[in-house]
Amino acid sequence: MAPEIKRIDESKIETLLRLPPIDSTPHGYNIFNIKAAIKQISKDLKIQFKDIESEVKNITKEEICYFPVRHHSIASSYALLRLLSQFQPEIIFLEAPADRESFIQFITDAETHLPIAMVDHFKDDKNLLGLNGILTPDKDIAAKYMAWYPFLEYSPEYIAMLYSVYKKIPIIFIDAPYMNTVEIKTNTLRNLQLGKPNIKSKVKPSSHKPDLKKIEEQELFKQSNFFKKFCEFYSVKDLDDAWDLLFEIGVQFRSWEEYREIMLLYCLSVRETIPKNGSDLDITEFREKYMAAMIKKHLNDKNIKEKEALVVTGGLHSSVLYRTKAIDLNQVKKFQSVTELIPFSFKRLSSLSGYGAGNRAPEFYQKIWDKLILSNEENNQYFTEVVLQYCIDIINNSRFEGDLFSSADSIAAFQSAQMLASLRFRPEPNVTDLFDALVLCCVKGDPEKENIAFKNRIIKTCIGFHLGRLPSSYQQLGLIQDFKQRLAQFEIELIDDPQEFKLDLQKAEDQSLSILFWQIHSLDTGVLQLTEGVGKNIMNVDIYHEFWKLVWNPELNVKLGEKSNLGSTVEEAALTVLKDELMKNRKNSEFCAKSLIQCIRMDLIKQFSDIKSVLDQALTDDRNFFQLTGAFKLLLLIRKILEIQKKGLVPIINQLIKKNFLSICSQIPNVANPPDDRKDQLAKDLKSIVNATITEYKLKLNRTVFEGALNSAYLYSNDGRVSGCLLGARYMIDQIDVQTIKMEIIAMTKNVLEIQLKIGQFIRGLIEMCQAKIIFEREFFKIVISVVENIDWDLFMTVLPGLKSAFSQLSARDFDEILEKIAKYYGLKESEIGTLVEPTEDIKSIVTIWDAKVYEIISKWFNVVENVKKKGK
């Protein structure tokens, strides 16, 4: 189908096709006889090089022109342009997901700014692949699948599309849809698990989730023995370096025929040495069969001769397509996936960012491409020029950020990059050499520890910050549109400068805005940050106000695009996220309570009862004391919020709180002996529960059960501090009096040494729990004094840290009061408080003796000084 020309930039394609003739003067870019190298490596691996050579000849002799490419490669695009300017096919077959040709008009639109990506996503509501419940927490939750097909200015696929639109020739996407490859992989793994003997694969069955990422061709390269040997031979680190060496550097000196020949030799050798037993190769073969079928079908349907056809596919496919048997397309299942175009970014595209796909340094190669296409200069060492520019720019940027670099460092880095390239048999430096040279010259220490920021800056600069944009003719994703519209309702525009919002939740308009902000926040777009309010710090509760910061993030559209499968509106997407997260963490009562708060904040009240049910179940199932107390605190907060909003849901929450309280009580004995790193949390949580028991009288929490739990835990506990907390908790809820505490302490002092040693921590626990209520109790006060006075020195030293911690819990005012009490206990009179105390006669006499001695010593020093001065004269 010939795409209609809508708004293509014709000058662009004309510029691209206007390539200079190949410079045939001798140069250093073919110093490596690549064929000889491939021959040598093949010999080492015992591959018949002659067979490979004849295979290449067979492919090149074919009527159909099979053109091997690497995605996002300058060399592939450049060679393709040379081919197109000479060959002028009547139809192009392109490796892109089948039946998506309708997107070509938008991809090639003059308004489009690359990078953009085609996104294929599928939600398996009917569980066709049987992975619901494996990839998702529950069988009722549909698994979601997504695959990206990005395009750059220098992607050969883009070049092919641009050409086809310009020349008004049909272009057919022939790759098997992603979901079909997922199906194959799933079946293979399932067969392995079922132990089917005819499936021989090195992929071991696993109870873990299957890796269903789109198989990138480069992953297959890495599995090949030829490739590994090639890396050794040429001392290259990875596929990108190997590619640069073979094709990218010096591309302007190579004809498309030479490019194709070397590419086919290389890919065939790789293919020959990929282990046959592997599900990845199965998928590749399936795709090739599909492509062969598509080619055959469309050539027949359109009645076009083979010699007028150009097939542009990945190198591994091109090397075998000519002899691949076509599959029956009617046997291939059709999945109703949804395809959309989204704006993309260089960061998202770069493998260095941690994503699996694409080009390691898109910006770097973009610069090379720009020079290649647009430059009229005679000196065409493009890689060298770009590396030089990067050395200067990166050093300048670092200086701006505060690093002490100078032009000398730029010079040194550039020279080092060139020398490294030379040592690595590259005619010009590439990204690897640039990175190594900059780190070598600028990082003064262990590069894993020193100036990490500088290394990150190099990576970010090489990756670049380009963002794509779709044309206005393309119907934006529902989610992006809804996002903008909803902000526009509040007259909010996203700008570069941060905008701060202080929301008063008692006002209706602010409440509506708060709802929207919470929904956006849940999508994790990076534009919105809660600076103060519920959710920021649960203990610092101002439930009437929220503070937000909103700032435009360049990745916003990209992130929204990626979340487009969650829903077509912000509310829908937020709901999906909430549900998914809840199901993943449904056994965690604290998380469920958080989800409940979020549900209220996002005004997704319809979900309230579902979440409430999940929380209800979690409160039964959860055995984690800390999670239960976390949930308890959150439920108390929810209750307060609902009381303001008067939503009539308070009784439901009260029920949950009571249930939660009982669950907590049942778990208290289990935390009688917590690990050291949990004791602080335990003390805080117990205190919260105690406070709630005392203050939330309306809830009528069952004190008897609570007391029973505390008592059981106390009897079971071996830890001094925890025992003190537990006993203190009972005291706070008026289940025991200070006499009981006094008796306990006395009993401890008369017990074995092991128990005596816990007194300090015990008192600490008591004071932590009870604070001022107990410290001023006369009986308690007296017993502590008695303990301190009567225990022996060694024991005292052991008890002292606990006592010190205990008293450090007090506020400054309470501390002063207690000091006063102690002083009075020891005889300080009321009238003497606040006055300076005169030293006794004994003390005075000691001080006098010391004074005399000090005077003697200082006099001696002065005598020495005087003598030296005299001698000097």
Add this chain to the structure above:
Amino acid sequence: MAKKNVDLESFAKRDFDSLSDEEKYTYYNLELGKNAIYRGKITKTYKNWEQQKKLANSNHKTSHKKKQQEKNGNDEIAISHLKKVDMMKDNKSLDNMDPLTSKNIIRLPAELKYRKELMALKQNDTYPKPPGWFLSPTMVELYVLGSNKQFSLTTNGKTEKVSITPKFFGSKDLIQKSIVTLASRRALMLIGEPGTGKSWLSEHLAAAISGKSTNLIQGTAGTTEDQIRYTWNYALLIAEGPSEQALVPSPTMIAMREGQLLRLEELTRCPQEIQDTLISVLSEKVLPVPELGKDYYVTANQGFNVIATANDRDRGVNEMSAALKRRFNFIYIPVINDPKIERQIVETRVQDMMETLNFKIQIPDHIYSLVTTSFRELRNGKSKQGQSFKKISSVMSTSEEISLLFDSCIHTQYFGKQKITPREIALHLSETIVKDDPQNIHKLQEYLDLVLSNRARKDEIWKEFHRELKKQLKLIR
């Protein structure tokens, strides 16, 4: 011993090849000043002779050495240096003093020990070379990292195949960056934990790049400026005043004149003001000698550069001034984490050291395994099975590992039954660990109790090791 009644004038005018063996040897010692005994006995007469010879050489441009220099540059000096040594080797009467065959020599410099490899690489070197370099960067890389390929070496008409053994086991990138730095205007600083091979690498780089690794200054807290720049023969200085004869060049000056690499070990141990002496050397590549006149200075010839090392455990590199740091490229040499590589290094080095002493002890596989495993575990504070325990504070580097094994070999050779057993390992391991910090004894005990006791139940070798180590710890306590 050099004869005092040598006819100096005729000696100076004669062609080197016509000298007798003894005279050649005398010339060798005088020229290189290697042998300390002779240096002490060199009198003013000989010094004059040396100067006369030099003058004669500079005036008589047909001299052999000058011809070679003009023809082939610095590398020929290195070759002729190596050739001389070869000639010495054949002379039996000089056996006792011959550095190559003398059993009194503990350790030969790398350029002498691996002279065949260097010569073979030289003869097959077709790659471009920076000026003043003995080998091209590609060949230097090959020399350091080794090669599967054999190179032919032709000496005196005979050709043999020479294998290039690996000297450094580690990242290729690291070596490439080091070589690139040395070819640039910046100096090279190798940093890392003690025992990671910094000095070793420095020596081999110097041997391959300059054909000489002995332009060496050891940094200490007491290093003075004289040791870096130059010093004087004070007797001559007082007798005759400042003169070139009275000037005693430092390794820096020698390296600059000869266009060779200077090695500075433990640079950061030197006081900062002493370190900063290098700044002008590294920037302007000039060493002025104001005592000999305002216009007297030594310039660096092509091929001159500096390799410094510093360990980051003792005092680190923070004390280098910013101005000096900027003149260096830093390369961090990490501790070897790969057990296979570690084993390879240890095995190679220990075998090497045993050959030097002509030991015939066979070290069984399980002993290597025992040593490398226990070192790695103690270094990381984690057993192979993932059990954690307190890390030893001592340096547990590959170098220590090599020393331990070698000490065990010596022990076995002289006190044992010519067979290394876990007993020797246990004995030396406990000493290695406790020497720096006595508190390590408790950590070693923890390792014994937590890890070795379990392992001992399943393996006889570990059982023996556990038993012996336990004994040693008791004795130490």
